[in-house]
Amino acid sequence: MTKQKIVFFDIDGTLLDHEKQIPDSTRQAIKHLQENGVITAIATGRAPFMFEEIRKELNINTFVSFNGQYVVHDNNVVFKNPLSAEALVLLEEKATAAGHPMAFFSSESMASNRDGDPFIKTSFNDLKMNPPLFDMSFHNNNEIYQALLFCEANDEAEYLKLKSDFEYIRWHQYSTDVIPAGGSKALGIKQLLDSLKIDVRHTYAFGDALNDIQMLSFVNYGIAMGNALDETKNAARFITKHVDQDGIYHGLQEVGLLTGV
Template identity: 50%
Template sequence: MVTKSVIFFDIDGTLLTHDKELPFSTKEAIFKLKDEGHIVAIATGRAPFMFEDLREELNINTYVSYNGQYVVLDGEVLFTNPLKISSLEKLTENALLNEHPVVFMDHEDMKANVPEHHYINESIQSLKIKHFPTHDPYYYKGRDLYQTLLFCPEGEEKQYEQNYQDFDFVRWHPFSVDVVPSGGSKAIGIKKIVEKLGFSEEHQYAFGDGLNDIEMLSTIKNSVAMGNAENRVKEVAKYVTKSVEENGILHGLQQVGLL
């Protein structure tokens, strides 16, 4: 009899290739895990509306989104950790002076504080998603936001890191940085789920490749870095599998003995 485990998968560079395609071997492996009674979940920096199609394709209803700020267990919201709006308002004013646009994000939509900017276009288009932010500079008012995107070249986020202690800044694109609540992470979101489900650490697994996966992979006992991950990510993982394009998910699941 197979002992039930819970497995968390990052999306970009882990489940999906650089071209945002889901390898057939990955899809097949996910369904085999589910058939054997395991719980399969997603842990991503993306907003919930950015991976609806993937959740439907893989029949996954448990996920950690916004790098841990919006957590759903079996279709029901389990935990939220919104941004501090007063600090966000100040950051946005500062960013405007620096000609660094921002995009406000809640669980349903995203809105830009400027009508148009090539940093936004390049970054969002790289995700190859259907959604694109429309213009609403006051979208932050009167609602919970779980993440904001700050658009600036690499290195220019340092000034914000020094001045806005309520936030953590995680770069995901040469032109874009995730702004999340300080101390928030995929690891904290995952902890909410595994505590609710009662899984011991021996039966928790996580796969990832990006800098925003470091805390997750260093916290989960059975952690797997993709072959295409950065060295800093590989260093904290217990296992390193092949790249996503080389059937890395299937290979990794075989490595850890789940398949």
């Protein structure tokens, strides 16, 4: 095991403020880490193609995507864990019968099984992204690493009764992530650490949402943003300032990674 340090950053509400912009202080802090040999990585529920510009802007080439199901280091895939195709068929059948649309994500693109759905439009609009294209057969012809089920929270219980091939992580009023059972950002991070032979004692992570809880509990220095959910803050070792108040910069100072800055 090496003593190499690595820091994982969630995207929405962490790297990106509520205007979906990267604060200048965050850019400067990440550049400082890189200049000092610290590996900077992204850990997100998003698909790789959904944050390519962020990676370019921050010069980050290591990431855990799809909530841990697709992991890349220096542009090389080190771990992938797609959804069960058979179980996905059953889930889609149940969702269709209930009137709930779905979207499906490969490592390179996405598609939905309903065109013009208001839940899909609202969810992606809040991400400030274009909704997926309509393609009924996309998920039958591609390896799928994550799906989105568009329903409200009180409808989600019906899906929890299905065979436990999947886990559901709500990220929006109208949408929940569908990932393989046992999958999480923490699992993806562990796979990366094993590949790079990095001791977990030298790991740091920033997050704010439900899908960050296991990650913040797993790394040695879990840091919740000031705007994080209470459940996420409870899982963290430290709580930094709000994303709109230079939260990443102050959090890195708190754990001693920005000494002298």
